[in-house]
Amino acid sequence: MQAETLDLLEWNRLCQHLSTFTTTKLGAIAAAHIPIPDRYEETLELLTQTKEAYALEERNAGVSLDGIQNITEAVFRAEKQGILSALELWAIATTLAGARNLRRQLDNADYCPNLQILASDLRTYPDVEQEIYRCIDEGGNVLDRASERLGEIRHELTSVRDQIMTKLQNIMQRNASSLQEQIITQRNDRYVLSVKSPQRDRVPGVIHDTSSTGMTLFVEPNSIVQSNNRLRQLLKMEQAQIEIILTELSAKITEIAEDLQRLLIIVTKIDLAVARARYAYWLGGNPPHFLDQEAIVLRQLRHPLLVWQQKNEEGREVVPVDVLISPQISVVVITGPNTGGKTATLKTFGLAALMAKAGMFIPAREPVEMPWFDLVLADIGDEQSLQQNLSTFSGHIRRIGRILEALSPQSLVLLDEVGAGTDPSEGSAIATALLEYLGDHTRLAIATTHFGELKALKYQNPKFENASVEFDDASLAPTYRLLWGIPGRSNALAIAGRLGLPQDILAAAQVRVGIGSAEMNDVIAELEAQRREQTQKTEAAAHLLVETERLHKEILDRAEMMRSQAKELRERQEKEVNAAIAQAQKEVGRVIRKLQQGEQAATDVQHTERRIEELTKRHLPEMPPAKPKLTLNIGDRVRIPKFGKIAQVLTVPNGAGDFSVRLGQMKLSVNLSDTEPI
Incomplete structure (x- = not known):
């Protein structure tokens, strides 16, 4: 019944939409067939993963799953001691690298503890990955460095192939008129020349094929037969060596196949969590x-x-x-x-x-x-x-x-x-x-x-x-x-009337429906009108609240801007005043030096001093009058403002101004700065 319900609600369509937000093929396959959890704890675990992935997306720190591929079939075959192809081994290496990069990214996301725990179980075997990279390239080719013997065989292959090409080039130059085309081709894995049928005797050798018209013969010249034989031997030796290398690498995968299966499960879970988060962001959804x-x-x-x-x-x-x-x-x-x-x-x-x-x-x-x-x-x-x-x-x-x-x-x-x-x-x-x-x-x-x-x-x-x-x-x-x-309420009669049904038929129908039904429809219509009016008022109030909040924010922003401008103005004025005072002080210094030299009158010095005093009074804030220092004796009474109480002095203030007082039944230690005279 649950499966039938999923079909009726079109759950599969929603899963297909979710799959478009995944990164890996495994994630897309899993998203298209999401099972519904049976346990509440499982739902909470999935929801927590979604929330953490959503937090990653909000911080633009979404995890990357690049390089992770669907290696399920390859791992399954490795478990059965099968030999994997070079491309399958390369896919396993990139998947290991991608999983290690994923774990590294989540290690830095301290606000995603559950995803971190999930990724901490990833085992990525960097030694196996590097060995695959050493032996295989991205195109699925086994490299010469994969084994010393393979390198030797390929070196000899190159030498033999070059010898064959040199001999064939010489034959083509000497017998250009006897050839149908000036090209070297292959038949049955052997290098041959296309010779005109009437000129067969000009190029002695083994005929491997004939054109559809019979006018062209594909001839292997006698001078390269031995070289072609050696070439085929070397190719077989090369293939055998490649199989040995692939077998050894596949054996390494067999040893870690169980961990690779778990790696795929973990990576798929993380991919699904990220997909759920991205889908939620796209939908404008919120967590339940x-x-x-x-x-x-x-x-x-x-x-x-x-x-x-x-x-x-x-x-x-x-x-x-x-x-x-x-x-x-x-x-x-x-x-x-x-x-x-x-x-x-x-x-x-x-x-x-x-x-x-x-x-x-x-x-x-x-x-x-x-x-x-x-x-x-x-x-x-x-x-x-x-x-x-x-x-x-x-x-x-x-x-x-x-x-x-x-x-x-x-x-x-x-x-x-x-x-x-x-x-x-x-x-x-x-x-x-x-x-x-x-x-x-x-x-x-x-x-x-x-x-x-x-x-x-x-x-x-x-x-x-x-x-x-x-x-x-x-x-x-x-x-x-x-x-x-x-x-x-029923709208059948109203709709029928607006669509043109004759009034006499509508009247007869209304009689059959009964007066009570019509009254009920009227009551429901009135309730609907009241609901609409209330909804409009609620929407208007909500709009007013939004506008009020906007204005309040605007006022706060303006007030902050004015405070900032006032602060900048004060700082600028202080700099200007200080500069003017410094200039005046320099003038005083000059006047004093001239007086010492006997060049200025005392009135000039007094004039300059007055200018400094005027600038100081105009621009610098007045210092508050110094608070008179109290002289207290044992038995005197003082007011303690922070308590709003009067206390009796028990000891004379020391050099730091600390002394003891009695406040009610309590004995306290206070400072002169905390008291006032009575």
């Missing part, structure tokens, strides 16, 4: 807080698949919904017109519950508060088993039966058009009984319906709550907004 006995709070909740359509597929703007459910409520009945968003609301909340269980952030405004549901079970849509020839009603009942079998006290149950597909009176009775049963046996059930009888359950059972999707009477279109505490 699991509170079992508290209200469910999901404000501005958006359907993640619709957000994807809006951003990547030019879909229409997503209308968020508020899901606010009191802790005592265990059944929510959503009513309203068709295509109004009831089913979308079910799927949105169901996906939010699954995302929270999988350690993902929820596309809703902070705070995100909800219970941890051990199971999410859904009956959505009118699918039916054609093989069993079941009707829509039968298909629903079969699925509901499976839901009841899997039910637990901590489950979330989502029912779309509960009781539909059969006689309305009987369907309504079944739906009522089913919802009452779910209210007593599960954590939360949310059902959509058109049955008017289910709207009244809220007033009979405190566990029930009503919600409705809003409908705009003027445009005859749904707004896709969810209203809480208000049942949905």
